[in-house]
Amino acid sequence: MNEIKIFSPATVANVSCGFDVLGFxxxxxxxxxxxxxxxxxxxxxxxAEGFNLPLExxxxxxxxxxxxMYNALKPDCGFEIEIYKNIxxxxxxxxxxxxxxGSVFGMNQLLGNPxxxxxxxxxxxxxxxLASKCExxxxxxxxxxxxxxxxxxxxxxxxxxxxxxxxxxATIIHPQIEIKTVEARAILPKQVPLEDAITQWSNFGxxxxxxxxxxxxxxxRALHDVIIEPxxxxxxxxxxxxxxxxxxxxxxxxxISGSGPSVFxxxxxxxxxxxxxxxxxxxxxxxxxxxxxxVSKINxxxxxIIG
Amino acid sequence: MNEIKIFSPATVANVSCGFDVLGFxxxxxxxxxxxxxxxxxxxxxxxAEGFNLPLExxxxxxxxxxxxMYNALKPDCGFEIEIYKNIxxxxxxxxxxxxxxGSVFGMNQLLGNPxxxxxxxxxxxxxxxLASKCExxxxxxxxxxxxxxxxxxxxxxxxxxxxxxxxxxATIIHPQIEIKTVEARAILPKQVPLEDAITQWSNFGxxxxxxxxxxxxxxxRALHDVIIEPxxxxxxxxxxxxxxxxxxxxxxxxxISGSGPSVFxxxxxxxxxxxxxxxxxxxxxxxxxxxxxxVSKINxxxxxIIG
Numbered sequence: 326m327n328e329i330k331i332f333s334p335a336t337v338a339n340v341s342c343g344f345d346v347l348g349f350x351x352x353x354x355x356x357x358x359x360x361x362x363x364x365x366x367x368x369x370x371x372x373a374e375g376f377n378l379p380l381e382x383x384x385x386x387x388x389x390x391x392x393x394m395y396n397a398l399k400p401d402c403g404f405e406i407e408i409y410k411n412i413x414x415x416x417x418x419x420x421x422x423x424x425x426x427g428s429v430f431g432m433n434q435l436l437g438n439p440x441x442x443x444x445x446x447x448x449x450x451x452x453x454x455l456a457s458k459c460e461x462x463x464x465x466x467x468x469x470x471x472x473x474x475x476x477x478x479x480x481x482x483x484x485x486x487x488x489x490x491x492x493x494x495a496t497i498i499h500p501q502i503e504i505k506t507v508e509a510r511a512i513l514p515k516q517v518p519l520e521d522a523i524t525q526w527s528n529f530g531x532x533x534x535x536x537x538x539x540x541x542x543x544x545x546r547a548l549h550d551v552i553i554e555p556x557x558x559x560x561x562x563x564x565x566x567x568x569x570x571x572x573x574x575x576x577x578x579x580x581i582s583g584s585g586p587s588v589f590x591x592x593x594x595x596x597x598x599x600x601x602x603x604x605x606x607x608x609x610x611x612x613x614x615x616x617x618x619x620v621s622k623i624n625x626x627x628x629x630i631i632g
Numbered sequence: 633m634n635e636i637k638i639f640s641p642a643t644v645a646n647v648s649c650g651f652d653v654l655g656f657x658x659x660x661x662x663x664x665x666x667x668x669x670x671x672x673x674x675x676x677x678x679x680a681e682g683f684n685l686p687l688e689x690x691x692x693x694x695x696x697x698x699x700x701m702y703n704a705l706k707p708d709c710g711f712e713i714e715i716y717k718n719i720x721x722x723x724x725x726x727x728x729x730x731x732x733x734g735s736v737f738g739m740n741q742l743l744g745n746p747x748x749x750x751x752x753x754x755x756x757x758x759x760x761x762l763a764s765k766c767e768x769x770x771x772x773x774x775x776x777x778x779x780x781x782x783x784x785x786x787x788x789x790x791x792x793x794x795x796x797x798x799x800x801x802a803t804i805i806h807p808q809i810e811i812k813t814v815e816a817r818a819i820l821p822k823q824v825p826l827e828d829a830i831t832q833w834s835n836f837g838x839x840x841x842x843x844x845x846x847x848x849x850x851x852x853r854a855l856h857d858v859i860i861e862p863x864x865x866x867x868x869x870x871x872x873x874x875x876x877x878x879x880x881x882x883x884x885x886x887x888i889s890g891s892g893p894s895v896f897x898x899x900x901x902x903x904x905x906x907x908x909x910x911x912x913x914x915x916x917x918x919x920x921x922x923x924x925x926x927v928s929k930i931n932x933x934x935x936x937i938i939g
Contacts, residue, residue: 475834522829
């Protein structure tokens with residue numbers, strides 16, 4: 326096998342009470358990538374369609390993660406990478422993570438799977454760092470492992486796979502505004518009230534328990550973020566209206582995807598997810614902001630071969 | 633049935649990263665209580681052996697929780713309570729919780745179990761509040777439900793039963809010093825660094841996952857408290873030495889039980905627990921502080937009938 330086509334999915338990081346550590350994987354939206362083994366040594370990004378991305382390997386997220394892996398494994402061949410990008414950069418659903426994951430997953434397949442998924446995450450972190458200026462894995466881990474993942478620590482890298490209830494769906498709305506990462510970070514407090522921190526870890530522990538026990542009502546009661554959302558939601562126009570509407574139409578919870586501007590809702594069942602989709606579409610249709618909205622089952626497989 | 637004898641166990645609250653919400657139940661040490669149905673209406677504490685406890689119902693923890701239940705249910709009888717106290721008040725292993733739980737559990741049995749365990753916890757909270765001046769359930773819940781419990785919220789009261797790995801043991805050392813509750817609270821910061829809070833909820837979520845998956849090594853990697861222990865451990869002489877010794881002798885983790893002064897260690901297996909017991913005994917034997925030390929399996933049953 327000298328060429329492989331893969332689907333690298335969009336992901337939601339943070340997930341309300343799981344700020345900075347939890348993420349889950351989407352199914353409907355993702356990038357497609359072709360990875361090709363070549364006699365010529367080195368890593369080359371030969372095509373990037375969909376959005377305006379640099380082709381220079383060192384400036385391309387998929388290129389940088391591929392290079393990290395290439396330099397570590399020193400294989401007796403080279404690789405070409407073609408990117409067919411569907412996830413809009415800056416949308417808050419793991420666009421750079423999908424690129425970073427796709428190249429290393431594809432190379433690993435072509436090399437006969439010498440690396441496990443945690444090792445692939447470690448390479449992908451280098452690509453993600455190019456885009457977000459810091460090493461984090463809360464989008465990478467769900468893209469690689471699928472389902473819900475908890476990044477217990479970055480150093481050493483430890484990723485836990487949390488069970489995903491079978492009937493869990495997400496509705497994502499992407500208001501097409503730009504949130505600068507710098508601004509999204511600067512708005513966070515350095516210190517938080519101990520009382521709020523206790524509420525947050527109580528909710529987070531309850532969420533992990535709810536995911537293990539398929540307890541949708543507990544998941545609903547746990548999906549609250551008393552620490553980050555009160556600050557970052559100010560950067561997303563009509564966040565309150567969207568959240569209120571989603572909850573009124575049956576969402577278990579609703580929060581900021583990554584650092585925004587996308588907003589996710591979780592629901593039990595496809596029908597509820599579509600109800601939420603229709604309802605929050607109405608909210609944004611009344612504004613002058615462009616937006617996309619879609620429904621996705623939680624993807625328990627993660628990045629995968631499609632050809 | 634007009635009389636019942638029960639065993640009301642000691643408990644460990646907080647459990648490192650689970651500050652204020654997590655607890656587990658012990659087996660070896662607990663109070664015994666006799667609850668008796670009487671024709672004479674009212675709640676009467678007729679005996680309290682072991683430690684010097686008030687017999688006035690309104691001043692006695694077991695009496696106050698019993699009264700809360702009695703006033704809510706208005707049964708057509710009265711109750712006498714005898715307390716044979718083994719858990720030293722102020723030791724940090726849920727002495728008042730055992731009293732508060734024992735009376736309501738016994739009354740519930742004699743009345744044909746009209747209340748579920750969450751309802752019993754709500755009554756017991758009133759007794760616990762007499763002792764600790766605030767309403768909390770992190771010792772009550774494990775005493776009533778057994779195993780590990782997560783008190784998701786107090787209002788409304790919601791208690792989650794977290795699975796207990798089968799081979800989990802605790803070693804408890806009780807240095808016989810007094811820590812004033814006021815002091816243990818005053819030493820806590822009102823604000824904590826966001827970064828530390830993230831570490832704490834990452835560990836707490838990982839601990840819940842580890843308990844669900846019987847992953848002793850993950851439990852070990854998760855049993856860290858970066859928020860409370862650095863402050864409160866200053867109130868416990870030789871805490872660092874005990875902790876270091878416990879970890880060196882195979883403990884998965886070691887931390888403050890409740891607000892101290894007792895210190896708990898968790899181990900995989902009885903043999904390891906005994907090794908830890910012997911090792912930390914040596915540490916305290918070199919000091920001039922009196923202490924008790926004991927090993928216990930995690931008690932998955934909680935409070936129970938013994939006659």
